[in-house]
Amino acid sequence: MNMHAQMHTAAEKALLDAYDQRMADLPGDSAVAVKRDNAIEMLKAGLPTKRIEAWHYTDLRRLLTSVPDFEPAGNAKALDPLIEGSAVLAILNGQTTGHLNNVEGVTVERVFEKLQNGSLAPALEPDGNDDAIGALNTAFVSDGWHVTVADGTELTTPLELQDTQDGGQVHLGLPVHIGNSVKATIVERHAGKRPGLTSCVTNLVVGDDSEVLWLIVQEQPEAATHLAQFNAWIGKNARLTVFVMNSGGKLVRQEIRVITKGEGSDFQLRGINLLAGETHTDVTMVLDHAVPNTTSRELIRNIVTGRAHGVFQGRINVHQIAQKTDAKMACNTLLLSDDGEFSTKPELEIFADDVACGHGATVTEIDKNHLFYLMARGIDEKTARGLLVKAFLAEVIEELEVESVVEALESRLDAWFATHG
Amino acid sequence: MPAVQETIDTVRKIDVDQYKYGFETEIETDKAPKGLDEDIIRFISAKKNEPDWMLQWRLEAFRRWLTLEEPSWARVEYPKIDFQDLHYYAAPKNQTGPRSLDEVDPELLKVYEKLGIPLREQEILAGVQKPNGEAEASDNVYASGRVAVDAVFDSVSVVTTFKEELAKAGVIFCSISEAIREHPELVKKYLGSVVPTTDNFYATLNSAVFTDGSFVFVPKGVRCPMELSTYFRINEKNTGQFERTLIIAEEGAYVSYLEGCTAPQRDENQLHAAVVELIALDDAEIKYSTVQNWYPGDAQGKGGIYNFVTKRGDCRGHRSKISWTQVETGSAITWKYPSCILRGDDSRGEFYSIAVSNGYQQIDSGTKMIHLGKNTSSRIISKGIAAGFSQNTYRGQVTAHRKATNARNFTNCDSLLIGDQCGAHTVPYIEAKNATAKFEHEATTSKISEDQKFYVMQRGIPEEEAIALIVNGFVKEVIQELPMEFAVEAQKLIGISLEGSVG
Numbered sequence: 001m002n003m004h005a006q007m008h009t010a011a012e013k014a015l016l017d018a019y020d021q022r023m024a025d026l027p028g029d030s031a032v033a034v035k036r037d038n039a040i041e042m043l044k045a046g047l048p049t050k051r052i053e054a055w056h057y058t059d060l061r062r063l064l065t066s067v068p069d070f071e072p073a074g075n076a077k078a079l080d081p082l083i084e085g086s087a088v089l090a091i092l093n094g095q096t097t098g099h100l101n102n103v104e105g106v107t108v109e110r111v112f113e114k115l116q117n118g119s120l121a122p123a124l125e126p127d128g129n130d131d132a133i134g135a136l137n138t139a140f141v142s143d144g145w146h147v148t149v150a151d152g153t154e155l156t157t158p159l160e161l162q163d164t165q166d167g168g169q170v171h172l173g174l175p176v177h178i179g180n181s182v183k184a185t186i187v188e189r190h191a192g193k194r195p196g197l198t199s200c201v202t203n204l205v206v207g208d209d210s211e212v213l214w215l216i217v218q219e220q221p222e223a224a225t226h227l228a229q230f231n232a233w234i235g236k237n238a239r240l241t242v243f244v245m246n247s248g249g250k251l252v253r254q255e256i257r258v259i260t261k262g263e264g265s266d267f268q269l270r271g272i273n274l275l276a277g278e279t280h281t282d283v284t285m286v287l288d289h290a291v292p293n294t295t296s297r298e299l300i301r302n303i304v305t306g307r308a309h310g311v312f313q314g315r316i317n318v319h320q321i322a323q324k325t326d327a328k329m330a331c332n333t334l335l336l337s338d339d340g341e342f343s344t345k346p347e348l349e350i351f352a353d354d355v356a357c358g359h360g361a362t363v364t365e366i367d368k369n370h371l372f373y374l375m376a377r378g379i380d381e382k383t384a385r386g387l388l389v390k391a392f393l394a395e396v397i398e399e400l401e402v403e404s405v406v407e408a409l410e411s412r413l414d415a416w417f418a419t420h421g
Numbered sequence: 422m423p424a425v426q427e428t429i430d431t432v433r434k435i436d437v438d439q440y441k442y443g444f445e446t447e448i449e450t451d452k453a454p455k456g457l458d459e460d461i462i463r464f465i466s467a468k469k470n471e472p473d474w475m476l477q478w479r480l481e482a483f484r485r486w487l488t489l490e491e492p493s494w495a496r497v498e499y500p501k502i503d504f505q506d507l508h509y510y511a512a513p514k515n516q517t518g519p520r521s522l523d524e525v526d527p528e529l530l531k532v533y534e535k536l537g538i539p540l541r542e543q544e545i546l547a548g549v550q551k552p553n554g555e556a557e558a559s560d561n562v563y564a565s566g567r568v569a570v571d572a573v574f575d576s577v578s579v580v581t582t583f584k585e586e587l588a589k590a591g592v593i594f595c596s597i598s599e600a601i602r603e604h605p606e607l608v609k610k611y612l613g614s615v616v617p618t619t620d621n622f623y624a625t626l627n628s629a630v631f632t633d634g635s636f637v638f639v640p641k642g643v644r645c646p647m648e649l650s651t652y653f654r655i656n657e658k659n660t661g662q663f664e665r666t667l668i669i670a671e672e673g674a675y676v677s678y679l680e681g682c683t684a685p686q687r688d689e690n691q692l693h694a695a696v697v698e699l700i701a702l703d704d705a706e707i708k709y710s711t712v713q714n715w716y717p718g719d720a721q722g723k724g725g726i727y728n729f730v731t732k733r734g735d736c737r738g739h740r741s742k743i744s745w746t747q748v749e750t751g752s753a754i755t756w757k758y759p760s761c762i763l764r765g766d767d768s769r770g771e772f773y774s775i776a777v778s779n780g781y782q783q784i785d786s787g788t789k790m791i792h793l794g795k796n797t798s799s800r801i802i803s804k805g806i807a808a809g810f811s812q813n814t815y816r817g818q819v820t821a822h823r824k825a826t827n828a829r830n831f832t833n834c835d836s837l838l839i840g841d842q843c844g845a846h847t848v849p850y851i852e853a854k855n856a857t858a859k860f861e862h863e864a865t866t867s868k869i870s871e872d873q874k875f876y877v878m879q880r881g882i883p884e885e886e887a888i889a890l891i892v893n894g895f896v897k898e899v900i901q902e903l904p905m906e907f908a909v910e911a912q913k914l915i916g917i918s919l920e921g922s923v924g
Contacts, residue, residue, distance in 0.1 A: 053494055056850070320841060335856040338823075348847040350866050353838035358865040363853040 012047055014067035016040065018169070019139055022070065027142055029118035039126055039138035047132055054130045057311040057343045058282040063251050064225065068196050071168030075193070079164060082187050082217060083408045086158040089145045094163075094170035096143050105153030105182075111144035111173045120146075123175060123203060133229045133255060137199040140171035144200075147186075151179035151207065158185040158405075167194035173201055180207035180235070185405065187215045188230075195223035195250070201231070208235040208262055213243070215405065217412065220248040222277055229255040234294075236262030243400060244283060245409065247274040247416045252281040260287075260294040260322075270396045271300040272413070275308035275340070276420045282311035289322040298329040301396050303389055304340035305420065314359070315347040322352050329359040334366060334392060386417065442714065446528065446656050453510035455659070459483060462629055465510050469598045469632075472605060482618040482628035489622045495785040496814040496846060497754050499690070499727065507692060509630045511657040513574055569594055571635040571651040573664060581635075583647065590646050592676075593638040597665050600636035607638055611669055615698040615735040615762070623694040623756075624731040627663045631696065634664035639674035639705075650679040655715075655726070661692040668698070670705035672738065677708040690718075690753060694729045703738030703765065708746070710903055715751035722781025722810070725753025732759035733789075736768035736797075744771040745788065746902045753782060758816065760789035763797035763825075770799040773899040778811030778843070787817035787848075792828035792858070803834040804896045807843040818850040821858035828858040836866040837895055839888075 008016065019040050026036065047064060048055040076092040087103050090096070096110045114120040124141070126134030145161055161174055178184060188202060198220070206212050220226050226249040234240050246252055258267050267287060275281050287296055302310045312331045333342045346359040366388050374384035390413070397409045453464050462483055466476040491502075513526060569583035571594065587594045593604060601608050618628040635651040655662045670676050693715065699707050709732075718725025728751075734743035745759040761770025772788035790799035799819065807813035813836065821828035836845035847864045869891050877887035893900075 323841070333853070335853055335858065338856050340856065341852070341854045343850070343852040345848065345850050346862070346864070347849075348836075348864060348866055349844070350836070350838065350846065351841075351844045353841045353843070353868045355838075356865075356867050358863070359847070360864075361849070361851055361860070361862040363851060363858060363860040365856045365859075 008046070009061060009064075011064040011067050012043070012061070015043060015136070018067065018070065022140075026140065027112050027115040029116065029121070031118045031121035032115050032124065035121055035124040036139050039124075039135040042126060042129065042135040043132075043139060045129075048130055052130050054284070054313075055132070056345065057313065058253055058280065060132055060253070063280055068168055071166070071196075074166030074168050076164045076166040079162060079189075079191060081158075081160045081162070082189055082215070082412070083158045083160070083185075083404050086160040086187060088160045088162050089147070091144065091161070091163045091172060093165050093168065094143055094172065096145055103155070103159070105150040106155070106159065107148045107150075109146040111146055111175070112142060114146055115141070120173065120175070133199060133227045133253065134201065136227065137171055137173065137201045137229070140169070140199065141173045141201070142171055144172040144174045147174075147176045149176075149178045149182050149184055151181060153179065153182045153184070155182075155184040158187055160187040160189060162187075163190045163198070163200065165192040165196050165198065167192075167196045169197045171199045173203075175203045176205070178204065178206045178210050178212055180209055182207060182210040182212070184210075185213045185215070185402070187217065189217045189219075190226060190228070191219045191248075192221050192224060195221040195225075197225040198227065200228045202229070204230070204232040204240075206232060206234045206238045206240050208238055210235065210238045212239070213241045213400070213402065213405070215409070216242065216244045216254065218244075218246045218248060218252065218254065219412070220252075222248060222250060222279070224249045225251045227253050229257065232258045233261045234258065234265040234267060237264040238262060239266045239268070241268040241270070241400070243409070244269070244271040245274070245412065246272075246281050246283065247412070249281065250277075250279055252279065254283045256283070256285040258285070258287045260289050260291060260296070263291050263293045265291075265294050267294075267296040269296075269298040269300070270399060272393050272396055273300070273302040273310055273312075274393075274413075274416050274420070275302065275310045276305045277308060278306065279308045280311075281308070282313070284311070284313040286315045286317070287327070288317045288319065289325040289327060290319050292321060292323045292325075294322065295326045296328070299396055299399070300331040301393055302331070302333040302342060303336055303393065304333065304342050305336045307337070307339040309341040309343070311343050313345045313347070315349060316357060316359070318348075318350040318352050318355050318357060320351040323354045325352060325355040325357065327355070327357045331361045332392075333363045334389060335363060336365070336389070390417070442716070450511050450513055450657055452508045452657065452660070455508055456505045457507070457509055457630065461509050465630060465632060468510060468512070469601070471598075471601055474609070475601055478613070478618070479629050482625050483630075485619055486622070486625040486629055489625055491622050495756050495816070496812060496848075497756060497783040497785050499754055499783075502692060502727070504626075506659070508657065508660040509663070510632055511660045569647055569649050571596060571649075573633050573635075573651060573653045574656060587646070591640045591643050592645050593636065594649055595636055597631070597634040597636045597667060600667070604636070604638070607669065608636070608667070611698070611700055612667055613698075615700060615733045616696050616731050621731060623729040624696050627665060627694050627696045627731070630661075631663045631665035634666045634695070636666075637668040637676060637678065639670045639676045641671040642673045644674070645676040648677050648679055650681070652681050655691055655693065659689065659691075661694065663693075664695045666695070666697040668707055668709070669700045670702065670707050672702045673704045674702075675706045678710070680709070680711045681714065690725055690727055692727050692729070693752075695731070697730070697732040697759075699734035699743055701734065701736050701738060701741035701743050701768075704740045705738060706742040706744075707734065708744045709734070709759070711747040711749075713747065713749045713751050713755070717751045717780060717782050718753040720780055722753070725782070726751065728752035728755045728757060730757040732757065733762065734760065734770070735762045736765050736770060736794075738768070739765040739794075740767045741765050742769045742771075744773070744902070746773040746899065747775070747786075748899075748903070749774070749776040749784060749786060752784075755782075755784040755786050757786045758788055760791065761799060762791045762793065763799065764793045766794040767796045768794055769797065771902075772799075772801045772803070773902040774803045775806070775896045775899045776804070776813055776815075777806045777808075778813040779809040780811060781809070782811040784812070785814040785816055787815045789818040790820070790830055792819075792821040792825040792830070794825060796827045797825060798829040799831075801830070801832040801834070802898050804899055805834070805836040805845055806839065806892065806895075807836065807845045808839040810842045812844045812846070814846040814848060815864075816848040818852070819860055819862070820852040821855045821860070823854050825855050826857045828855060828860075830860045830862075832860075832862040834864045835895070836864075837892065838866065838868050
């Protein structure tokens with residue numbers, strides 16, 4: 001973090017003040033309190049600036065201009081699940097509500113309680129000095145769902161972790177343990193009525209031979225601040241597919257940090273960023289191929305309209321022992337407005353010699369030839385543009401193949417176009 | 422396969438252990454005391470008989486430098502440099518400045534002969550047989566034809582050849598010190614206009630203490646009649662070399678410039694922090710090629726040059742073009758990003774690079790293409806080859822600003838790993854602020870595939886030669902961009918130290 005920050009910004013000050021005021025109310029035993037204090041020391045050094053390489057395009061210190069108060073009594077309401085028939089675990093204004101009705105093989109606990117009894121203390125550990133989201137979340141985390149899926153479970157319906165909020169500040173933890181030979185689809189959803197500030201840290205452990213599809217759907221109100229971190233460890237011969245869709249928020253940073261822990265594991269990332277208005281949306285992925293014979297593919301598609309600034313940073317680290325790694329990353333962006341901006345930094349960091357790694361990145365406007373092709377068939381320009389943009393995005397969704405998932409995501413895409421088209 | 426065998430031999434020659442330019446020359450030198458303060462800068466300026474404005478410019482840079490911190494973002498590691506433990510000025514005695522060849526210390530001429538750089542232009546022109554001791558010069562561009570050379574030895578330019586002939590065409594080619602005295606109006610106008618004194622830690626240091634370098638001015642409409650070249654040699658112990666090069670191509674002018682460098686083999690690390698500024702006005706074209714072969718350190722990573730260089734070209738005029746080509750095989754640490762500012766409409770920037778690292782070398786190099794004008798285009802081709810225990814990073818930035826309509830970039834950076842103890846990294850920064858920009862970037866990292874190797878070897882070619890062939894194919898795109906004579910030398914350099922990497 002920025003060690004030169006002598007003067008705190010208004011937002012930094014608000015965060016530090018909030019900690020002083022709420023310290024006594026935050027859940028946790030003494031071990032948790034120590035972790036919180038350490039984290040707040042990190043924040044005291046200042047939020048990261050663009051001089052910190054991991055935050056090169058998201059100068060959090062400059063961009064985070066205000067921090068709302070805590071409003072635990074806000075009037076948030078649960079939403080219908082994204083995919084019909086899903087079992088919903090709701091979090092309203094930062095508090096877990098309701099319970100899970102008889103889903104075989106799945107047990108849930110409240111993070112609030114696990115903080116109180118100290119069992120989550122070891123997991124509260126920001127990853128070095130540049131991990132501002134980890135530090136912020138550690139300092140304030142107060143609830144969330146802790147999910148355990150037993151070995152051999154095949155979930156027939158998706159599980160939805162649903163965070164809705166009505167203003168204020170919300171700091172969530174979502175620790176999820178997937179056992180061996182599990183098949184599951186899990187939705188992590190963030191939405192809200194009035195804009196607030198959210199930090200959310202998801203820690204997902206995928207057991208050997210399991211297959212997990214994890215969807216992150218972020219539809220916060222236009223003025224919201226959303227700082228999220230998704231950490232995953234993938235076991236032997238397991239497959240994890242993460243799909244991220246960002247379509248809301250003013251200041252959004254979604255970190256995705258994945259480590260292939262077991263040989264034969266596979267990681268897939270698909271992402272869609274729908275950027276409008278004045279949003280600053282940053283998706284930052286760090287993928288560690290830490291063992292031999294693992295594979296990964298990442299495909300991110302972005303559209304930028306209005307005065308939005310989009311960012312994709314993707315770093316693939318191939319460790320020295322990770323021979324036979326096969327990793328490919330692509331990021332394609334359509335810049336649709338003169339005032340929009342897109343920055344991308346696709347990095348490869350490779351220490352093993354027997355690997356095939358590659359990345360590609362493009363930033364363009366809509367292909368004039370494609371547009372002409374459609375317009376020559378009597379389609380007006382606006383419709384033609386819409387068709388091309390949608391096709392550009394739908395390609396990513398269709399790759400997910402599960403019909404109910406594809407339908408649900410496409411309907412969210414349509415909903416966004418209906419308001420922003 | 423004599424050609425391939427030749428490549429292999431060259432490879433052996435340039436393996437870190439066999440650096441053939443590692444000799445040291447006993448030449449009496451005139452040195453500034455160790456350390457850096459305003460008095461040292463006054464000393465340097467006085468040695469160079471500089472006008473007062475130049476001294477003030479240096480001092481201003483020095484004061485600025487004191488406020489700066491050494492950058493740490495590059496992917497290189499080295500012990501902290503003690504900037505007070507260096508000589509900032511070292512010059513062969515009895516050298517007050519460039520002069521005619523007859524007056525140059527014969528010892529110095531011998532050094533350059535040994536390096537394969539004949540400074541005796543007349544003899545070459547007359548086709549006289551080369552003196553003995555230049556037998557190895559045949560694989561060297563400098564021997565092969567009419568190339569004007571500015572020879573820089575430690576802190577001073579010892580001689581510049583072909584000056585008269587170039588002057589006939591209106592081209593000014595001299596040392597920067599001479600230019601400051603003889604052409605102050607040009608220097609004042611352009612020096613620091615591309616890399617300002619405030620630019621970065623090393624560039625600012627260079628602005629304060631630069632001792633020599635080359636100056637090229639090609640007037641309107643002139644196509645420079647020959648290749649220009651500078652050969653840098655660090656000889657003295659514990660010295661830093663800080664050269665400054667300024668090249669200006671006026672409207673419609675063309676110039677091709679080559680740069681080469683070597684240093685003796687020493688156990689201590691030596692610092693080299695250069696600044697190169699290129700300015701291309703309307704319709705002008707500058708082609709800048711480097712073969713960087715500073716001493717890379719020994720097989721254990723001891724010694725070698727720290728090469729911290731700021732190179733930047735400004736396509737100031739419409740339809741101007743700047744092209745950087747570099748072959749990087751030397752230096753313990755390389756920190757270097759030759760860049761293009763595409764300011765003029767329809768201007769074009771190109772960057773072709775081959776970076777070969779072996780032993781314990783660390784390279785963090787790449788380019789910046791900054792699109793400001795309309796319809797500007799740029800192309801980046803970078804090939805990194807890492808072997809031994811080396812770390813090889815490509816770091817490049819492509820930016821299109823708001824008004825840069827129809828900016829176009831194509832980037833391709835490939836890395837090849839030889840052995841499992843080295844690392845190859847790619848860090849591109851792509852920033853588009855204009856909807857009509859079209860940027861494409863692709864990067865790959867791989868090792869030589871068994872299929873490729875098998876294909877070549879089943880034709881009876883031994884494994885090592887097969888690898889050399891494949892590597893040469895890998896870098897072909899860049900080699901093609903080098904001036905012809907240079908390409909031959911570079912191709913051999915690239916044969917790289919495949920020795921010991923097989924299997």
